[in-house]
């Protein structure tokens with residue numbers, strides 16, 4: 001299978017290459033870059049020297065659709081929406097790491113992203129790639145809207161309780177923490193070393209584009225309109241997302257029953273681990289891997305459920321989940337190429 005990565009010179013791109021380069025079903029990788037065409041990939045990422053022999057190329061949409069079977073987009077918002085109509089018409093499968101196809105309502109996209117939405121016809125083709133929740137649709141999809149990093153951790157943390165109607169859906173509060181790599185490789189003041197080292201700060205309160213993404217999936221799952229309170233924070237680490245999620249319990253449910261429910265819910269999902277031994281997973285425990293690790297706490301005193309959910313933003317929160325979806329779309333074992341253990345410490 002031949003694949004192209006558009007925006008291959010960024011963090012999402014280098015992670016895709018880390019996993020795809022030795023993927024047993026991938027023959028050729030085209031790394032598409034406009035700013036760095038003709039440069040060697042290992043000159044941009046010297047740790048790849050002698051491992052990855054690829055040169056970045058500038059390719060038109062026509063050339064891409066002619067030469068490859070699958071296109072991954074690791075580009076900022078407002079890029080894939082421009083390329084996609086032609087690619088979809090040509091029959092190529094596409095997996096988009098950006099948010100351009102995640103929100104089904106064009107007005108909502110325009111309000112939260114500030115760009116023109118993707119065209120309605122192409123948007124209809126998009127399948128939300130939260131793998132564990134949408135596996136059957138992913139199997140049939142031509143276009144995957146790969147979820148955002150915070151929504152991946154949040155939704156996987158909430159789904160068992162939501163499906164079993166154990167929390168009041170309009171009481172959900174999400175406290176999110178991310179490392180600097182979430183902002184991508186391009187320079188952003190938010191992640192300037194001297195402003196994030198030994199510092200923790202909240203940002204985009206009530207305005208983060210992951211709010212409508214989380215609400216859309218919760219509302220679809222619950223068949224009612226759900227709103228959430230979400231506050232993201234940047235903490236001084238490179239990789240990792242932790243979401244600490246609170247909700248009011250809507251029924252009497254013991255810690256033991258909640259543990260059993262969560263464990264049972266994810267028993268067939270190879271990349272979700274549920275801890276039931278009073279261990280609360282840490283971001284370091286999933287570093288570099290495609291795992292989401294979850295633990296739940298039932299507080300009978302306050303009648304609240306707390307969920308801790310951690311992922312590596314660049315893997316399960318982006319490139320790893322994209323490859324999990326790629327595997328499923330093509331009938332490969334979903335673990336193919338992704339069975340790396342986390343790096344610790």
Ligand SMILES: NC(=O)C1=CN([C@@H]2O[C@H](COP(=O)(O)OP(=O)(O)OC[C@H]3O[C@@H](n4cnc5c(N)ncnc54)[C@H](OP(=O)(O)O)[C@@H]3O)[C@@H](O)[C@H]2O)C=CC1
Pocket residue numbers: 006007008009010011012013032033034035036073074075076077079097098099147148149181182183184185186313314317318
């Ligand atoms: N970082 C993360 O943790 C996560 C990121 N995402 C999403 O994945 C996407 C990629 O993120 P990330 O890799 O971190 O970002 P980076 O900034 O590291 O890389 C983005 C790449 O996109 C390319 N690019 C930039 N502008 C344009 C443009 N106008 N047209 C075409 N290509 C362009 C650039 O490559 P070149 O100049 O070589 O073409 C650049 O290297 C984003 O949409 C991001 O929101 C999703 C989940 C998590």
Ligand SMILES: CC(=O)N[C@@H](CCC(=O)OP(=O)(O)O)C(=O)O
Pocket residue numbers: 097098099147148149150178179180181182183190191209210232234
């Ligand atoms: C540290 C930092 O700035 N993180 C970014 C992560 C955004 C991201 O990756 O967005 P998508 O997952 O929607 O593509 C942010 O919170 O806006």
